[in-house]
Amino acid sequence: MNTDRPGQPDDTGSGLRRGPLAGIIVLDITRVVAGPYCAQMLADLGATVIKVENPSDPDYARSFPPFAGDDPKSAFFAQFNRNKQGITLDLKFEEGRALLRALVKKAHVLIENFRPGTMEKLGVGYEVLAQDNPALVYTAISGFGRTGPNSSRPAYDNTGQAAGGLWSMNGYADRPPVRVGTIIGDLSASLYAAFGTLAALREAERTGRGQVVDVSQQDSVLSLTENAVVRYTLENDVAGPLGNDHPFVRPYGQFPCKDGHVFFGGYTDKFWRISCQIFGTPELATDPEIDTMEKRFSDAVYTRRILPILDQWFMPHTKAALEEMAGDRVPLTAVKTIAEVVEDPHIAARDMIVQVPVGGQPVRMFGNPVKLSGLGLPIMTGAPDTGADNAAVYGALLGLDAAEVDRLRAAGVL
Template identity: 90%
Template sequence: MDTNRPGPPDDDRLAQRRGPLAGVVVLDITRVVAGPYCAMLLADMGATVLKVENPSDPDYARGFPPFAGTARKSAFFTQFNRNKQGITLDLKTDEGRALLRALVRKAHVLIENFRPGTMEKLGVGYDELARENPALVYTAISGFGRTGPNSSRPAYDNTGQAAGGLWSMNGYADRPPVRVGTIIGDLSASLYAALGTLAALREAERTGRGQVVDVSQQDSVLSMTENAVVRYTLEQDVAGPLGNDHPFVRPYGQFPCKDGHVFFGGYTDKFWRLSCQIFGTPHLADDPEIDTMDKRFSDAVYTRRILPILDQWFLPHTKAELEQMAGDRVPLTAVKTIAEVVEDPHIAARQMIVDVPVDDRMVRMFGNPVKLSGLGLPQMGAAPDTGADNAAVYGALLGLDRAEVDRLRAAGVL
């Protein structure tokens, strides 16, 4: 990090930032999830993240349910924007663009998730901003990336799932494909963007030169298709929906029990033999029709022999009973509802449900899955109101007094 560059704004909330990224200033010019989540992960690890919103068109995720507190603020928005400072800036104005350039001179990272070319049209693309700060790490998240014939296309999370091939693989073979039940295109792009940002930041600290981190939702989703690419390139086998089955190992999937379902992955000879012992059928481990992985994978044998055995093992027991019986010895896990996960003692021990202020309430939401031994539990500050920190940030970073901030606000720049 350039130790000669001014640090974060000197107000109470920012001065208390701690963690490995303390002192790193991030301009977060993103909205919804693909981008805000990336910036939030950096904020959780101590970076000073400035959430930059258009004063007349703020992040519309502020209107996403559920809502909390007397002011009915969005817990969804908070979940992806906690620990940030809020400022406003209209990049369509000359003064707004000038202010962004001034902020860039004080920052280490800028994250944006506009359609490629938008920042350039505004006159504040990477080439322009790098002239203000050659060490700037410029992270751009988009549907299709900054290069290639589709780069200018609009995109949402479902775009990434569709274009990356994952949608076509999800669901059941006898039904139309089903989207993955979460915004995996947005989330995976944010994770890769955070990784790329940290790599580029390390390089900038070493050389004094920044660069563009270009992350696409399509690329991110494609990288999560497991063996589908090599199956196609080697064997021309086009992956399709398999439901809860696996393309080359069995048993490995979801199976019914007394009060729901469990995941069971006892496909290796070692785990199969252990399972036979645990469930009181040790003789099955030496049954010549099902004693090897290859034999158990056969469609006919799996349907006629293995599935009835699994029903015999699992149906008399609850999820909790099965985990108690076998979970410490073989891969057997309850298929849990979100309610069960939130109340899971192991999740609590991992500090993965944290209390975050939303208006006048504390709301439980997911924490940060990255556990650093030197950090402890990251701070969990509220998400900022739109432009709530204009005076503090513009005063500390750019030296603007209250009268100038008020003038810019009245002019629609802030």
């Protein structure tokens, strides 16, 4: 048994999991992040999520650092697979495919992130599984989606960042583009997949018919490019790297202070006027050269007048002092390190750092940003060991006894 999950009820049949998705059974046939994170969010909200891994080729994110405990476990893996149960199943075996189809009859959702066509080649694509469960919501996450000329191409997170246009917009104008400093392709696809899954579940509850939720990393990244598409389609303006600047409002960006940097977004006339008062220069609010948004945006005026004013305002003060002085009245926020964010009292008040057992010890990791007034903070259980819940899940859902589970394991099916 997985010691990271003490006292965890067998929620496949007991109904003891709490939350708005309690009673929803999700088969999670995904690996790494684009997929596991989608399923983890559903698990946080009460769904019974069963992580299905190939016994001879389990999720290789289990090998990603950092590790915790005397019997080291991946905290990276746990962050995206907490609150799940774990089983093994090899779909290359006929018995393995039969078991998946039997599980699908008991499930509401199946999530996979194989390259399009893989499940069909294995004989367990949506059309086949829908025969077993017409209400099944089949969520498929891939680099380029299930349709279109590029659908069969392999992809990673950086594929989505590159193909979706975001990479070309990030960085500084006088340097090559820079990838976003996190796996935004994987994460955004997971978020959209969770949203689409819930919409399809609602439709399945209403009509009794499931459907495919088709989410691509490229599509997901493209939707994060803010004004870039309409700037191009209306004005033929191709967005490029702007550093910390903004294409049409100023000041709105990162500015230095005594011990680091702050974000300041005082570009409206209202916030500019308030800022002038806060920093002891009220006369600047009515200075005829910089008294409107349009005037302050001018390249020449911004460089000659506005940037020196911001240096005068910010450089004598620390990030914390500036937030104390102005943060309640204008958009001014410290540019925080991850260490500062994790220790932020506001983050603590929002329950955004939770303790999850990893390798037998509690590890702090990010929580769920969705706050439901009727839910409260869910109990966090650790990620399952590979196949840790074979006996419990196959017994509860399919009625297999211990001897049959052992036989299937010995045959390599589990």
